[in-house]
Amino acid sequence: MSSIARIRFSTFLAALSLNLFSPFISMYALKLGATNFQIGLISSLTTLVSIIAQLLSLPFTLSLRKKLILYIVFDSIGAIFFIPIAFVENANQLIFYLSLQAFFFSFPLQIWNEFQIKSFPQWNRGTEIGVLNKIAGIGAFIAYVFAGYAIRKYGFIPYLFFVAAFLDVISNLILIGAKESIGFARSFGSVVKEILHFKGFKDTEFRRLLLAGFIFNFSVAIGAPMFSVYLIKNLGANSIQLSIVSIISLVVSIIFSEAWGRVADFVGRKEVILAGLPLIALFPFLYAISANMFDIYLFNFIGQIGWVAFNIAMFSYLADISGESTQIYFVFFNALSNIATIIGSIVSGYMADIVGIKNVLMTSFYLRAFSIFFFLSLGEKKGYIPRGTLPFLSPYAFFSSIESFISIYSLVFEETRKSIVERMLANLRKLLRKEMK
Numbered sequence: 001m002s003s004i005a006r007i008r009f010s011t012f013l014a015a016l017s018l019n020l021f022s023p024f025i026s027m028y029a030l031k032l033g034a035t036n037f038q039i040g041l042i043s044s045l046t047t048l049v050s051i052i053a054q055l056l057s058l059p060f061t062l063s064l065r066k067k068l069i070l071y072i073v074f075d076s077i078g079a080i081f082f083i084p085i086a087f088v089e090n091a092n093q094l095i096f097y098l099s100l101q102a103f104f105f106s107f108p109l110q111i112w113n114e115f116q117i118k119s120f121p122q123w124n125r126g127t128e129i130g131v132l133n134k135i136a137g138i139g140a141f142i143a144y145v146f147a148g149y150a151i152r153k154y155g156f157i158p159y160l161f162f163v164a165a166f167l168d169v170i171s172n173l174i175l176i177g178a179k180e181s182i183g184f185a186r187s188f189g190s191v192v193k194e195i196l197h198f199k200g201f202k203d204t205e206f207r208r209l210l211l212a213g214f215i216f217n218f219s220v221a222i223g224a225p226m227f228s229v230y231l232i233k234n235l236g237a238n239s240i241q242l243s244i245v246s247i248i249s250l251v252v253s254i255i256f257s258e259a260w261g262r263v264a265d266f267v268g269r270k271e272v273i274l275a276g277l278p279l280i281a282l283f284p285f286l287y288a289i290s291a292n293m294f295d296i297y298l299f300n301f302i303g304q305i306g307w308v309a310f311n312i313a314m315f316s317y318l319a320d321i322s323g324e325s326t327q328i329y330f331v332f333f334n335a336l337s338n339i340a341t342i343i344g345s346i347v348s349g350y351m352a353d354i355v356g357i358k359n360v361l362m363t364s365f366y367l368r369a370f371s372i373f374f375f376l377s378l379g380e381k382k383g384y385i386p387r388g389t390l391p392f393l394s395p396y397a398f399f400s401s402i403e404s405f406i407s408i409y410s411l412v413f414e415e416t417r418k419s420i421v422e423r424m425l426a427n428l429r430k431l432l433r434k435e436m437k
Contacts, residue, residue, distance in 0.1 A: 003087050003115075003119045003178045003179050004053075004119055004120070004128065004403045006174055006175055006178045007115070007116060007119060007132065007175075007178075008131070008132065008135050009174050009366050010170075010171040010174045010175055011132050011135050011136050011139070011171075012135050012136070012137070012139045012171075013139070013171035014136075014142065014167075014168055014171040015080065015135070015136040015137075015138075015139030015140045015166050015172055015262075016139040016142060016143045016167050016169065016420065017143070017163075017164045017165075017166075017167035017168035017283070018139075018140075018143075018168070019092075019095040019139070019140040019143035019144050019147065020143045020146070020147045020160055020163060020164040020167075021082065021085075021164050022158065022160065023144055023147070023246060024147065024148075024151060024156075025042060026039055026042075027151070028068075028094070028156055029042060029073045029091055029108055029171040029398070031155075031156065032088065032089070032090055032091045032094055033090065033091060034091035034094070035091070038092075038095065038216070039094060040225075040345070040349060041381065042094070042095055042098060043225075044342050044343070044346070044347065045095060045099055046099055046102040046346060047095060047102075047342055048338075048342060049099045049103050049106065050102050050109075050197065050338065050339050051106075051107035051334070051335045051339065052103075053102070053104075053106035053109075054105045054107070054110060054334060054335065055107060055331060055335060056107070056197055057106075057107045057108065057110065057331075057379075058109070058110075058191070058327060058331055059110075059191045059195065060295075061108065061110060061327060062113055062191040062194070062195075062327060063191045063354075063437050067111045067114070068111065068115055068175060068189065069107075069176075069177060070108050070111060071108035071111040071115070071172075071175070072172040072173070072175055072285045073103050073178065074105075074106075074107050074108040075104065075105060075108060075112075075168070075172050076168070076169045076172045076173075076195065077104045077197075078102075078103075078104030078105040078206045079099050079165045079166070079168030079169050079172075080163070080169070080170075081097055081100055081101035081104070081165075082101075082161040082162070082163055082165040082168075082284075083161060083165055084160040084393070085095050085098065085101070085161060086160075086161035086162070087158065088155070088160035089092070105296070107309070110326070110327040110330050110331055110335065111206075111327070112164055113326065113327070113330050114326045114327055114354050115178075116128075116129075116132070117319045117322075117326055117345045118326075122319075122320065122422070124157065124265060125262040125319060125320075126260075126261040126263075126264030126265040126272075126312060126313065126315050126316045127262045127264075127265050128261065129261050129312050129315055129316055130257040130258040130259070130260050130261020130262065131257070131258050131261065132257075132266070133253055133257035133258075133261075133308065133311070133312060134253065134257040137250050137251075137253035137254040137257065138347040140250050141247065141250040141251070141254065141387050142225070144246060144247065144250065145242075145247075146436065147160060148243055151375050155402075164282060171288075179360065181223075186255070186322040189433075191282035192435075193288050194328075194424050195328060198328055199325070200401055203321075205321055205378065206321060206329065209321070209333065209378060210332070210333060210375070211316070211374055212371065212374035212375045212377075212378065213333060213337045213340070214336050214337065214339075214340045215338060215340070215367075215370070215371045215374055216340075216371040216375070217341050217344065218340040218343060218367070219335040219340075219344070219364055219367035219368040219371050220344065220349050220364070220365040220368065221340065221341040221342075221343070221344025221345045221348060221372070222258055222282070222360060222363055223283075223284040223346060223360060223361050223363070223364025223365070224274060224345075224348075224364075225285060225342075225345050225348045226241060226348060226352055226357045226360050226361060227284075227361075228328055228359060228360070228366065229264045229352070230361065231285060231293075231296060233268050233357065234357065234358070235290065235293060235296070236366065237291065237293060237296075238424060244293075244297065245296060245297065245300050247257050248297055248304065249300060249304045249307075250279075250298050252301055252304035252305055253312075255416060256305055256308050256309075256412065256416055257308055257312065258310050258414075258415075259313045259315075259412045259418075260272060260309045260312050260313070261312050262415050263408060263411050263412050263415060264310035264312055264313045264316055265316075265334070266411070267408060267411070269313045269317035269320065270313075270317065270375075270378050271308070271318045271404065271408060272310075272312070272313035272408065273310055273313045273314060273317065273375055273378075274372070274376070274405075275306075275309055275312065275404075275408045275409065276305075276307065276309030276313065276403055277306065277309070277368075277372045277375060278306065278372070278405070279302055279303050279305055279306025279307075279309075280307060280310060280368060281304065281352070281365060281368035281369045281371075281372060282303065282307040283299070283301075283303035283306070283361070283365075283368075284361040284364040284365045285361070285362065285365040285370070286299035286302070287295075287361055288361040288362055301400060301406075304381070309412075317378075318330060318333060326412075331437060338407050349359055351363065355431055404422055
């Protein structure tokens with residue numbers, strides 16, 4: 001089995017595993033009697049532990065010649081923590097085990113990112129990431145439907161957690177024997193010195209990306225925690241309606257991921273990032289003006305298309321500019337982005353108590369729209385030299401950007417249609433061959 005095939009199979013099983021429980025963490029915490037503060041603490045503390053784990057892992061992972069085995073071991077240990085989580089008796093124990101699990105899942109995370117990047121050819125990287133997102137979406141969809149039914153009928157039974165642990169361990173065992181790029185063994189001291197004198201901080205392009213990522217993630221985090229609360233308190237949404245919202249997001253990812261990956265390879269990562277940002281920016285505004293759940297379903301479908309574009313193109317963009325220092329670039333970018341998310345989530349809670357949820361959503365909309373200007377100054381690795389944001393404000397550039405936006409989405413819909421038709425024809429050919437035999 002090739003490395004790419006192993007990555008795809010492993011991704012599918014991991015998505016099955018994690019989504020048997022992760023979407024229902026808040027519900028499980030409430031069952032254990034968690035307060036609103038404790039529910040918020042689950043998200044912020046696990047994110048903080050993830051940042052610390054990734055930073056601590058760098059000297060170890062960079063000094064190893066063969067790294068994939070470290071990922072397999074640590075991620076499998078993280079999976080085993082599903083078992084004690086099944087038997088916790090209160091919210092504090094849940095927070096403790098989730099934090100430990102976050103550490104083991106996050107410690108080798110950049111090994112997984114580097115393994116993917118080096119396994120995919122650069123010219124086809126966006127497409128491969130898109131395919132992975134689609135595969136993960138299919139796995140998540142299956143797990144979400146199965147777990148949702150099981151929890152509604154039987155509650156949080158231990159077997160659900162056992163299956164999650166088993167599937168994640170199997171997803172790691174599949175990677176044993178995969179061909180990985182073996183580097184040179186380096187001393188721990190030299191690696192620490194490389195991290196402390198990280199050249200990326202002198203790279204103007206990376207500094208711009210860090211600033212854009214920080215402002216963007218802070219803007220997103222201002223509104224994100226309030227979406228479900230707004231639906232419940234303002235639109236009277238029930239658990240089934242909230243589930244439909246999540247399912248729509250998964251369906252959009254399944255449908256559009258591969259097409260966005262192809263377009264990112266064709267027109268460039270930056271252009272796809274910019275194409276996704278307007279829909280992401282509009283997301284909280286559309287929520288705030290929604291009159292019923294049907295509006296929410298429609299707006300969630302539209303907004304998720306932007307998120308699929310952004311996530312695929314951002315991963316590919318960061319991989320392109322990182323060169324041989326992939327792990328360090330990803331760790332520092334993720335750390336700063338996650339810090340922004342933690343700060344934004346805290347501010348969101350305070351603002352909601354003071355000005356109301358709808359005003360929090362509108363604030364997130366304004367900040368998200370503002371963050372787009374910071375992404376405009378990014379340049380592609382292909383040789384484009386950015387000149388700042390002001391030239392983009394000229395009338396010619398404005399209409400040119402609209403034309404580019406429409407063209408990119410036309411390409412995406414065309415690629416989506418082609419991929420669906422191609423699969424239908426392939427299945428039809430297989431069926432005809434069976435009938436002929």
